[in-house]
Amino acid sequence: MAQLIQVTPQGLYCPQGDFYVDPWGKVERAVVTHGHSDHARVGSQQYFCSATSVPILQHRLPQAGDIRPLAFGEALQLGDATVSLHPAGHILGSAQVRIAAEGEVWVVTGDYKRCADPTCEPFEVVPCDALITEATFGAPVYQWQPGAETVGEIYQWWMENRRLGLTSLLFCYALGKAQRVLAELRRFTDEEVYTHGAVEAITVIYRDQGVATLPTRATTDLPKDHSYSGALVIAPPSAHRSVWMKRFKNVSTGFASGWMRVRGHRRRRGYQRGFVLSDHADWPGLLRTVRETGTKKIYVTHGYKDLLARYLCHEGYAAQSLDTLFTGDDTEALSEKEIAKAAP
Amino acid sequence: MKKFVALFQALDTTTSTNAKVAGMVEYFQTVPTADAAWATYFLTGERIKRFxxxxxxxxxAIEMTGMPEWLFKDAYHTVGDTAETVALLVGQAHSNMQDKSLQEWIEREILPLMPLSKPEQGERVKQWWRELDTAECFVLNKIITGAFRVGVSKALVLRALAQVAQLEPAIVAHRFIGAWQPSAEFFQAALSPAGHTSAAPRPYPFYLAYPLEQTLESIGEPEEWLAEWKWDGIRGQMMHQGGEVLIWSRGEELVTAQFPELEELARRLPEGAVLDGEILAWANDAPLDFAALQKRLGRKKPGAAVMRESPVVFMAYDLLQYSGEDWRERPLHARKSRLTQLAAQVEDTRLMFSPILQFQSWEDLGQLRAQARAQSVEGLMLKRRESTYQVGRKKGDWWKWKIDPYTIDAVLLYAQPGSGRRANLYTDYTFALWQGDELVPVAKAYSGLTDSEINRVDNWVRRNTVERFGPVRSVKPELVFELAFENIAFSKRHKSGVAVRFPRIKRWREDKPFREADTLDNLKALINTTAPAT
Structure with a gap:
């Protein structure tokens, strides 16, 4: 069997095409699945990504000069490999990388999910001979209800807080999750929502690409003594208990993440409410994906990789875990610089 | 049951004590009395017999899901709680259950399982799981395994009950102390102005001290205070009332049968007396170490040999009731002087009176504290002369001033994930000391680091694992921590030959290379500075 992907100190490498997928080192050619910081890193000379990812990469990697867009499904010849990108359903522009060479097809999923999300292209099943899948939530206790239901709970929480005269502070990933909440909330209201600067910047990028969200207003533009009573404010987790948070008086804090499925995680992070909302595949979603791609060989990265790999072997697949530097964590902290830039 | 699940979730998702009390008050006021009784029972930490x-x-859960056992165990380690793991695996997305009251659930569904065979119990429980949602499954699992605990203290529940009954919290606290039956009748009587008519004797709620963290000068003048040793035994209440003799532990459990010699002593107390004090293993005018007392615990009835080896005394320090009259509102000095008279009357070597220590100035007191270790006590108690006997842990009138713990620098050797709030985080550590070129495990410690330190250590553990043994990982010897502990003794049961008491992490010694951590001999040298082991 051919080996289309190897793990090298720089990251996942395709020797046939001489390129890397989401390299964590500095390389010549990087194919990037999506804009989260454990996947899109600085220092490479040339980046390929989906067309809808380009503005996100430009925002996240302002120094990167050479970012080349690929339409979903468009074939790109790199060396002896044919490369194409296919929607992963994780965040706007997120892609799986399909690599064809030596008569075989390998797919690197990047981060992905299988449930509906109005802010991004839905996951596409790509048949393959080998699948490199994430397993951020690769344990059977992680099972999601539809995002719309969870966002309904967020809305109820917001309204209950309003009744009590509290400001609702919802913390979530600034790229992807925040916009998903803002889009799903449109089912319930057309009210304006306040945003932390880091969330606002990404929301503007989403809106420019035609994603419908509730109207937003950055707290950065408002005087310190502005009243937020009864309002909903969305911010990245790194802003929790920060100086920025001091401007809000009576608050209720919530956190939207797949980790909130487990009570221990909820309690130790110190948020009052946890909402189970993830942009990663849950356990049934991971198993379904492996099944539907028809692959026989699976490499597992991120999170509960040993657990998922062992279970897949138990189910008769050839599976093993791969050591990578992807975290897939739902709670990615922004870099200090990014926070400083977004919230003076 | 749905209301109880909602209450549990409300309590579990807020950190505001006012919101918790308000949630409980609303619950108690809107559910049938029998439900309120059962809810109080569980919220205050009582449990049904575990079967x-x-x-x-x-x-x-394995039968129902068909998953391999290892997968269940791995899932458990990501969650840290069996009841919750099962609920997450088997609970339905939406509840299909027709709601029943909490009382019906407990009395008509759960308790009737008790006489059934295991397979029959399993069938019933699995049937429930097929109908209940995840949150309901979790609460049910917690109730049936007798491990229901939520984020409310007993004091907070009592506060809510007092609000419902419009009574003083102290009165309500007294009515819910000890063993009680969760019935509508009991509950109604407990919240009525008059209380129970024919109540069995119950202990008074213990008054507990806070650790002294401020300067002595800031609490006032020395003459306002009484000082006594802080004994290292088991806090207990001894009562002789209505011809009955009862000894209660601080956990509000009856321990009368465990201490026959104290039962005998209690019979010699005047009728209607209730004493607060410390149960101590004692010989030759001095306390034996805590290990001696431990031999007396957890046995229904001690054998003659154990009683000879570890004789106990009751070190009395307060008088709560005399001749059937509640003395808790009288000043401490008055209670103490009546207590000394009582001890003199009884004249029994098993009843001791905790001596009042003489001191003129705060400096004197500091010197007394310095002698604590030599006296085999934990430190000092400071009590305001005029203080009443209050309910629960209160600041202001009683302080405990413990001696500084022993400390030692040890190397992290093994780590394993914690449970509950710390599930899936490496928070339970085993530490080792040098013996020649070898690191010998000496202590396990679970607490003492900040959340951000825990995250850093967790991250480090994942990157520096040498071997895995189930959930336990051995790690590269590198990190050094200063451990604090209360006591130390030789032990044949430990590989290191010593046992330390209450070890915890004092701080992370990031400045210290692991080669320079302490040796086992350093630790053993500390033993000589304490009372000899038994």
Whole structure:
């Protein structure tokens, strides 16, 4: 069997095409699945990504000069490999990388999910001979209800807080999750929502690409003594208990993440409410994906990789875990610089 | 039941004590009295007799899902709680259950399982799981395994009950102390102005001290205070009332039968007396170490040999009731002087009176504290002369001033994930000391680091694992921590030859290379500075 992907100190490498997928080192050619910081890193000379990812990469990697867009499904010849990108359903522009060479097809999923999300292209099943899948939530206790239901709970929480005269502070990933909440909330209201600067910047990028969200207003533009009573404010987790948070008086804090499925995680992070909302595949979603791609060989990265790999072997697949530097964590902290830039 | 699940979730998702009390008050006021009684029972930490184990839940969940056992165990380690793991695996997205009251659930569904065989119990429980949503499954699993605990203290529940009854919290606290039956009748009487008519004797709620963290000068003048040793035994209340003799532990459990010699002593107390004090293993005018007392615990009835080896005394320090009259509102000095008279009357070597220590100035007191270790006590108690006997842990009138713990620098050797709030985080550590070129494990410690330190250590553990043994990882010897502990003794049961008491992490010694951590001999040298082991 051919080996289309190897793990090298720089990251996942395709020797046939001489390129890397989401390299964590500095390389010549990087194919990037999506804009989260454990996947899109600085220092490479040339980046390929989906067309809808380009503005996100430009925002996240302002120094990167050479970012080349690929339409979903468009074939790109790199060396002896044919490369194409296919929607992963994780965040706007997120892609799986399909690599064809030596008569075989390998797919690197990047981060992905299988449930509906109005802010991004839905996951596409790509048949393959080998699948490199994430397993951020690769344990059977992680099972999601539809995002719309969870966002309904967020809305109820917001309204209950309003009744009590509290400001609702919802913390979530600034790229992807925040916009998903803002889009799903449109089912319930057309009210304006306040945003932390880091969330606002990404929301503007989403809106420019035609994603419908509730109207937003950055707290950065408002005087310190502005009243937020009864309002909903969305911010990245790194802003929790920060100086920025001091401007809000009576608050209720919530956190939207797949980790909130487990009570221990909820309690130790110190948020009052946890909402189970993830942009990663849950356990049934991971198993379904492996099944539907028809692959026989699976490499597992991120999170509960040993657990998922062992279970897949138990189910008769050839599976093993791969050591990578992807975290897939739902709670990615922004870099200090990014926070400083977004919230003076 | 749905209302109780909602209450549990409300309590579990807020950190505001006012919101918790308000949630409980609303619950108590809107549900049938019998439900309120059962809810109080569980919220205050009482439990039904445990006849279904976590292991049973695990087996039934495995049968129901068809997953391999290792997968269940791995899932457990990501969650840290069996009842919750099972609920997450088997609970339905939406509840299909027709709602029943909490009382019906407990009395008509759960308790009737008790006489059934294991397979029959399993079938019933699995049937419930097929109908209940995840939150309901979790609460049910917690109730049937007798491990229901939520984020409310007993004091907070009592506060809510007092609000419902419009009574003083102290009165309500007294009515819910000790063993009680969760019935509508009991509950109604407990919240009525008059209280129970024919109540069995119950202990008074213990008054507990806070650790002294401020300067002595800031609490006032020395003459306002009484000082005594802080004894290292088991806090207890001894009562002789209505011809009955009862000894209660601080956990509000009856321990009368465990201490026959104290039962005998209590009979010699005047009728209607209630004493607060410390149960101590004692010989030759000095306390034996805590290990001696431990031999007396957890036995229904001690054998003659154990009683000879570890004789106990009651070190009395307060008088709560005399001749059937509640003395708790009288000043401490008055209670103490009546207590000394009482001890003199009884004249029994098993009843001791905790001596009042003489001191003129705060400096004197500091010198007394310095002698604590030599006296085999934990430190000093400071009590305001005029203080009443209050309910629960209160600041202001009683302080405990413990001696500084022993400390030692040890190397992190093994780590394993914690449970509950710390599930899936490496927070339970085993530490080692040098013996020649070898690191010998000496202590396990679970607490003492900040959340951000825990995250850093967790991250480090994942990157520096040498071997895995189930959930336990051995790690590269590198990190050094200063451990604090209360006491130390030689021990044949430990590989290191010593046992330390209450070890915890004092701080992370990031400045210290692991080669320079302490040796086992350093630790053993500390033993000579304390009372000899038994």
């Amino acid at each position: 279904i184990t976590s292991r049973d839940l695990q087996n039934w």
